[in-house]
Amino acid sequence: MDSVDTHRIWQEKELSHMVEGGALFPMLSDPGGRIGSLYGVYDSERGVDQRGCFLIDPGGVLQSMEIVADPLGRNIGEVLRQLRALQHHHATGEYMPCGWEPGKPTLSKEQSRSGEIWKEWKTRHAF
Amino acid sequence: MTVMVGRKAPEFTADAFDHGAARKVSLSEYRARWVFLFFYPADFSTV
Numbered sequence: 001m002d003s004v005d006t007h008r009i010w011q012e013k014e015l016s017h018m019v020e021g022g023a024l025f026p027m028l029s030d031p032g033g034r035i036g037s038l039y040g041v042y043d044s045e046r047g048v049d050q051r052g053c054f055l056i057d058p059g060g061v062l063q064s065m066e067i068v069a070d071p072l073g074r075n076i077g078e079v080l081r082q083l084r085a086l087q088h089h090h091a092t093g094e095y096m097p098c099g100w101e102p103g104k105p106t107l108s109k110e111q112s113r114s115g116e117i118w119k120e121w122k123t124r125h126a127f
Numbered sequence: 128m129t130v131m132v133g134r135k136a137p138e139f140t141a142d143a144f145d146h147g148a149a150r151k152v153s154l155s156e157y158r159a160r161w162v163f164l165f166f167y168p169a170d171f172s173t174v
Contacts (some may be wrong), residue, residue: 004142029141054164
């Protein structure tokens with residue numbers, strides 16, 4: 001929501017104390033929630049964009065979205081897990097069952113609908 | 128228009144603060160790369 005100038009001040013006053021050199025990515029300004037409205041996160045009553053995460057693949061296709069309440073911070077580890085899983089799928093065509101992380105079993109597309117996932121995937125793999 | 132997984136992500140261009148300078152950023156610049164796009168209510172919040 002904030003202006004580019006406010007982003008600059010936040011960067012100088014706070015973010016640069018958290019990460020050397022400040023944020024490593026572009027910080028966009030979204031006055032009036034124009035982009036937030038496109039992505040379904042703009043709250044017109046409060047005049048703010050809600051906390052929303054979106055993963056977009058190299059072809060520009062949306063692959064994951066999550067919107068959380070204001071008091072709830074994000075889990076960047078989960079974002080990275082989803083990114084690795086999606087990249088693995090793009091590279092191999094395999095499906096990643098519940099709780100997948102690198103090193104855990106994957107499924108073929110056929111297996112993922114077979115009713116025999118239990119042969120490969122155990123409850124412990126969820127955690 | 129409803130944003131939906133499996134469909135094209137809406138295109139946009141916006142003013143941005145990027146590595147110490149102001150510039151325009153478009154989603155289309157990032158074609159061929161993975162993009163993590165995130166929104167938050169306000170600067171000086173917990174993100």
